[in-house]
Amino acid sequence: MNKARLEWVMSGLNHYTLTTGEDLFLQTVSEDFDKNQALTVRQEERLENLYKEKSKLTPNKKSNQLPISESPPKKTRPRMSYRKVF
Secondary structure, eight states: OOHHHHHHHHHHHTTSOOOHHHHHHHHHHHHHHHHHSSOOHHHHHHHHHHHHHHHTSOOOSOOSSOOTTOOOOOOOOOOOOOOOOO
16 A cells, blocks of 8 residues: 555545544554554555445535535515506
């Protein structure tokens, strides 16, 4: 796994609420990669599986995007005025 791929996976996982074990694993992976410039095969597999598992869920953390529940205002029809014509 190269650095760009690792950063992409890590940024994707930042959108989800992680357990303490998962968070600790991500910190360890990041430190190991910085130290050795590589990950073990087991670390890569676990990281990819964690990403796949979390990507099936909806993101929990706030992002720069609008919330899903916030939708654009509904369109209203103009009122017709009824005037008597004499």
